[in-house]
Amino acid sequence: GERKPVVAIMQELATSAGYMVALGAxxxxxxxxxxxxxxxxxxxxxDITELLGKLGIKPESVKSSPLKAQPNPFEPFSKDAREVTQLIISDIHTMFINLVAERRKMNKTKATNLSNGRIYSGRQAFANGLIDSLGGEEEARQWLVTAKGIKKDVPLKKIVIQRDRHLLREILGDIVGKTMFSSRLRLDGLISLWHPVFR
Incomplete structure (x- = not known):
């Protein structure tokens, strides 16, 4: 099908996963x-085991192996589970760095140095090559006109996505992590943020 040009406009905040989404533009x-x-x-x-203990609640679980369902709020984070989790975190971080290097057309060393978790202002991001230009909707439209030949008077259609949020359920989800309480579970993980098909 027809490939349409995409411009990402960052407003007040676009960090971490927000920046990852922008990389697709x-x-x-x-x-x-x-x-x-x-x-x-x-x-x-x-880890809420100490709190539950004070309330007289003792969670019980039957698992196929010690690493199953780790980490979770109902049992302490074991050393082995922490090591396995760190390997996953490091692997995904490497993927993120590679994505920055590929999409921003910079070498791996520079991408790694910029990907240490720190935040940048828009000015700093522009100076470091993490974004293409400073501005807003007007600058984005101008790029579409000059770089992609889009008509300047193309009407703007705003789409607002409403989120159905059940306050108590989401508070519980925020406290104990992504559990059955959280409606966000079905979109959890990096697959909802980046997929090569949408490049």
């Missing part, structure tokens, strides 16, 4: 004061 525009970058990977879990 043909051109990235950010405000001078946009906060972006934070190229890295983070996995968090909460």
């Amino acid at each position: 043909d051109h990235i525009v950010a405000r001078q004061s946009t906060i972006t970058g934070s190229v890295g990977v983070l996995m968090q879990s909460t």
Whole structure:
């Protein structure tokens, strides 16, 4: 089918996964004061076993192996599980770095140096080659006109996605991690953020 040009416009915040999404665009525009970058990977879990113990609650589980369902909030994070999880985090971080290098057309050393988890202002991101230009919708439209031959008067159609959020369920999900409480579970993982098919 027809391939349409894509421009990503960063507003106040586009860090980590937000920056990863922007990498899928043909051109990235950010405000001078946009906060972006934070190229890295983070996995968090909460150990609530001590709290449950004070409440007289003792979780029980039957697993096929010690590493099954680790980490989870209902048992301490074991040394072996931590090592396995760190390997996964490091592997995904490497994928993220490679993605930055490929999409931003920079060498691996520079991409690695920029991908240490720190944040950048829009000005810093532009200076380091993480974005293409500074500005907003006007600059994005101008790029489409000059680089892709799109008519300047093409009407803008805004699509607003409404999120159905059940407050109590999401609070519980935020506390104990991605569990059965969280409606975000079905979109969890990097597959929802980047897939080669959509390059």
